[in-house]
Amino acid sequence: MPRQDLPTSRLPDPVPDVLIAEGWPEYRLLDSGHGRRLEQLGRIRVIRPEPQAMWSPKLPEAQWDKADASFGPNEKSEEDAGNWRFRRDLPETWPVSYRDLRFYGRFTPFRHLGFFPEQMTQWDWVANAVRQAGGEPRILNLFGYTGVVSLVAAQAGARVTHVDASKKAIAYARENQELAGLQQAPIRWIMDDARKFVAREARRGSRYDGIILDPPKFGRGPKGEVWKVFEHLPELLREIRTVLSDTPLFVILTAYAARLSPLSLHALLHEHIGPGNIACGELALREEAGNRLVSTALHARWTP
Numbered sequence: 001m002p003r004q005d006l007p008t009s010r011l012p013d014p015v016p017d018v019l020i021a022e023g024w025p026e027y028r029l030l031d032s033g034h035g036r037r038l039e040q041l042g043r044i045r046v047i048r049p050e051p052q053a054m055w056s057p058k059l060p061e062a063q064w065d066k067a068d069a070s071f072g073p074n075e076k077s078e079e080d081a082g083n084w085r086f087r088r089d090l091p092e093t094w095p096v097s098y099r100d101l102r103f104y105g106r107f108t109p110f111r112h113l114g115f116f117p118e119q120m121t122q123w124d125w126v127a128n129a130v131r132q133a134g135g136e137p138r139i140l141n142l143f144g145y146t147g148v149v150s151l152v153a154a155q156a157g158a159r160v161t162h163v164d165a166s167k168k169a170i171a172y173a174r175e176n177q178e179l180a181g182l183q184q185a186p187i188r189w190i191m192d193d194a195r196k197f198v199a200r201e202a203r204r205g206s207r208y209d210g211i212i213l214d215p216p217k218f219g220r221g222p223k224g225e226v227w228k229v230f231e232h233l234p235e236l237l238r239e240i241r242t243v244l245s246d247t248p249l250f251v252i253l254t255a256y257a258a259r260l261s262p263l264s265l266h267a268l269l270h271e272h273i274g275p276g277n278i279a280c281g282e283l284a285l286r287e288e289a290g291n292r293l294v295s296t297a298l299h300a301r302w303t304p
């Protein structure tokens, strides 16, 4: 029998889920183990570090030896920097198709490949939410990187504002827009510090129906503004509440590489965005060889 004297906005116990990315022919997690992942991206096979894959690989070494490129991190780097070693000539960028959206895969000076395959479950969810909303919902994508979810939302009919601190990331996002044939889509590409941008939008009285944020553990704005997820996320979510429209659709939060729990993201959304339906859990990739799930990020999703 629930206690009567407790406030009604009492946080219901979350039931974390796992959003599994699978079934995309152009991205396959073939195997993993000994701190690495073996991935097939169209005709390109790569090896990347995966600290969580502490188990043993399933496939014979010969399958790993077929990799065209492997990424070697340099230990001292805060930001996943390191080097790619190529076993054959490979293009720096190559076209990738996800459903009927095209964008570039690319070898970056980091272990990233220009997109995060585990985000495909979020891409589908956002496309569906935008289509169901009808009209031209206003979507804000913070820490947007190369903009795949911005293009997914625009393709589904949204008016998108994409914010990232990196000039390069914004340039890559524009190249993706071109390749996707979405040149006419209403997308604003903004190079700015996420916190500064949201504070300014709040002052201007701008409002958004859906907000997506995927902050790094540590980052810098264009003018060196420091972003530390543990320090700045609560404040950013508080500001985000002030730019949500009166007909909000969703707030989607993902987090990487930090000692965080989906339970914390759940509590944060409840406190700063307010009571609503809050899902939380992990994003994971399904591995083909051993059917193991490789967790890559945390997620929380608020809907009214």
Ligand SMILES: C[S@@+](CC[C@H](N)C(=O)[O-])C[C@H]1O[C@@H](n2cnc3c(N)ncnc32)[C@H](O)[C@@H]1O
Binding pocket: 114, 115, 116, 119, 142, 143, 144, 145, 146, 147, 148, 149, 163, 164, 165, 166, 169, 192, 193, 194, 195, 214, 215, 216, 218, 219, 220, 221, 222, 225, 226, 227, 256
């Ligand atoms: C993990 S990536 C985001 C990935 C993206 N959501 C996706 O799915 O493709 C984090 C991004 O945050 C950006 N960033 C770091 N600090 C920032 C800041 N203070 N303001 C805005 N963007 C920032 C980085 O440039 C990087 O592109």
